[in-house]
Amino acid sequence: MSRSMSPRHKPAPKQRSLAQQAPIFAALGDEVRLKLVAALCVGGAMSITQLTVGTDITRQAVTKHLGVLAAAGLVRDVKLGRERLWEFEPAQLDEARRSLEQIGAQWDRALARLKLAVEG
C-alpha cells in the first residue's frame, strides 16, 4: 500500500501515540464498514448507491458509515456530476498496521526479557 508510494524518509516521524489510534480501529470495528473498505479497496471509487447494493441497510445508513470512515481518514470522497464517489485512502490504514506491529514488537521484547530472566 502506501509504503510503496512514499520514498521520502519519514518527513513526520511523529507517529501519533498509540492511544490516539483508537478512532481508526473504532472505524474498522464494524462489519458493514469493514466490507465497505474492502469493496472500495478492490473495486476502486464507487458511489453511495453502488455501495448500498448488496447490503440490507438503507442508503442513508451507508452514508453514515462512510462518514465515520471519512472522519477516520480511511476513505475520501470526490464529487463527480450528480454523484459522489468514494475511494479508499491507505495512509491511515498503514498507520494502524504499524501500531499493531509496534505492539507485537513490544510483546516480543517482553517475552525475550522474560525468557532471559528464566534461563539466565
Add this chain to the structure above:
Amino acid sequence: MSRSMSPRHKPAPKQRSLAQQAPIFAALGDEVRLKLVAALCVGGAMSITQLTVGTDITRQAVTKHLGVLAAAGLVRDVKLGRERLWEFEPAQLDEARRSLEQIGAQWDRALARLKLAVEG
C-alpha cells in the same frame, strides 16, 4: 509476536473472513482498552487493581473493558490467589494485523491494475 512461535505450516489456513474481524478492531477501538493492551504487553501479567492505577476511571469500568478485550480474545485471565491476573494474548492481534496487510495488498494490486490500464 506469535509469528515467531508457531513453526507449523498453517494448520488452519482458514483465516476468518475479513468481516468477522470487526469485533477485534472494535475491541481495539477505545483509548482505554488500547492503553490496557499496551500496558499488559510491556508489563506482563497484571491485576485489575494494578491496571486501574494511573487511570481516572473506576475499577469496575476497567473490569468491563478487560471483559471486552477478553471476549475478542486479545487478553486472557489467570486466577492467582485472591487476585486475577490478566495477560496479553497475541494471536488475535496477529490476525488483525494480517487482515490489514491483506487489505493493503488488495489495494496495491488494484493500483497496479489501474496503472497498467492507464499506461496501456
Add this chain to the structure above:
DNA sequence: TTCATATGCAACCTCTTGGCTGCATATTAG
C-alpha cells in the same frame, strides 16, 4: 422543460456503551 436519479438533511427510535454506586464474597495478613 420535465422526469428520473443521486444525494443531502433532519427528526426520531432503540439498543449498546462506558461509567458509577452499593453491597456481597473470597483470601490473605495479623
Add this chain to the structure above:
DNA sequence: CTAATATGCAGCCAAGAGGTTGCATATGAA
C-alpha cells in the same frame, strides 16, 4: 478469629451508535 484487600455482581444512567422514514435539492437525460 478479625480486619483489610481484591474482586464479583446487579442495577441505574446518560450519551452515542446504527437504522429508518420523509422531504428537499441538484443534475443528467429525453
